[in-house]
Amino acid sequence: MTDFTPILNRIKKNKNRLKSYIKDLGLEAYRLYDRDIPEYPYIIDVYGSKLVIFEKGKRLNDYEDQKLKEKHLKHITQALNQLFPESQTIIKERVKNKGKSQYEKELNSGNKFIVREKDLKFEVNTDDYLDCGLFLDHRPLRLQVQKMAAEKRVLNLFCYTGSLSVAAAFGSAKQVCSVDMSNTYLEWAKRNFELNRINIADHIFLREDIVSWLPQHMDRYEIILLDPPSFSNSKKMEDIFDVQKDHLKLLTQLSKNLTEKGTLYFSNNLRSFKLDSDVSNIFEIKDITKKSIPPDFKDQKIHQCFELKLK
Template sequence: MTDITPFANRLGKNIKHLMKWAKRNGLEAWRIYDRDIPQFPFAIDVYGSQIHLQEYDTGWLMADDEYEEWLAAIIEAVVFVTGFSPDDIHLKRRERQKGTQQYEKTGRAGEDFTVSEHGRRFWVNLDKYLDTGLFLDHRNTRKKVGDSAAGKRFLNLFSYTGSFTVYAATGGAVSSETVDLSKTYLDWAKRNFELNGIDAAQHRIIRADVFQYLQTASREGKRFDLIVMDPPSFSNSKKMPDTLDIQRDHARLIDGAMSLLDSDGLLYFSNNLRSFTLDEDVSQRYEIKDISKQSVPDDFRNKKIHQCWEIRHKAV
């Protein structure tokens, strides 16, 4: 069996440094290991008193009994180094998703609990879905939204569980609209709003296909000062009239969002497709600033986990 000592040593070193950093920054959810050593292809996140342990599929072949022994040793090392109980380690195997929807159920129920981030609280579940309800890699951009939202009209497209809106609303946004097609995740967003004392009349949750929402909002003359759009790489939801392919469709989405953005407003556009390239025509139509490096938090070793841009109208 592979010697797991290097993995345990790296995990211990990371925790020693990052635990102080997380406490200093008011974070109960943070990454302690990010595939630091190729032979140990895991992403390990702390969520309060729980550990989210994700194994990434590398295509390696191991005999079943050897694999189970190796995995048990990994879990034992995580328990030993972190001091968490084995019952608090939530293992998830993340295989490459091709031609599927963004959010996949695991077949397990799990328990909902809350974590704190920069003074906001969020419901998470480490078992029920492939993702937990809070994307930790967007923490920096969430904070930027919260710090700049005072007095602004905010729009959150492909909102997932509404974490960007929580930051905007608690940061003083005068109004917001939170748009997604999933009832499950919008219900989750509503619970996040309630958890943070957000006024539902002032901050609306809208279930809609984003393409259709953009057309309707434009016809209705809606205007926003601050917009976040973080679409999935691909979706073939049956609720959508067509599939979403972010490389193919991003120019249309950006144009639609920019048609709602006030003249001095700001759009944050992000996605996590590794091969993504921004359309040259988009760069010519708008003022573009790539903030990908600054937007990935310090606890993520993988600085290519997403790409993020600030997009503004060009000065007339």
């Protein structure tokens, strides 16, 4: 038995457990390890032939002995080299910097490549950003949206790189309006549309401060997707955004943009989040968190997700 046998066995077990799921969905991007063993507080995501190891800043502060941290990280890389000898390993340190986005650019390698998810293709970048351009935990929601989008108008707010928008458009949505504050991510979203042979001229991409833009926007949609950041003090926004404080206002405004029989999916990843009780005055609420988290995620608090319909 080698020093890294426990972590090797756990990763091997996860790999075998997910084998059928990965094959059935044709996945090239998925979560392989999710802090399963307390002594190894890391996340490992697979993106094609690349393995991304995320150091979880909060838990890693518990390492009083830097040498122990280095030893455990070495164990993980040894295990991955044995199980995935042809893959490249990338280590990212994810630290909590209040007021700074975890999606901000780190480098400028231009190292972009394509991963598949069932019928869809997405561009990812494992080198230049802390996050790689595809939220793996939203895979079930993408599948759901793709199934129900036919001939519907869809609004995707805080759309990031547009993976949910792609799912809707690929599912034959009449039109998808994708809104984000970042030109970088909107251009990325357009490339994702083109990868899937979707005509971007048939859809709308808007760079807007969503909180200030929404009250002026009167269009109505059969499907609305709302996945805001937990917190943002971006210079592109008029005010600081806090999902806990601001979600009721956002949802109230969106009730005017949702058709009578439409569906609004609201998700966020604030672990302490509590849905305001007043939301129930406007919407029928269905907590779909459990079924919206894919089987490759051990962390059942990775996000919360609600299906809302007008009363």
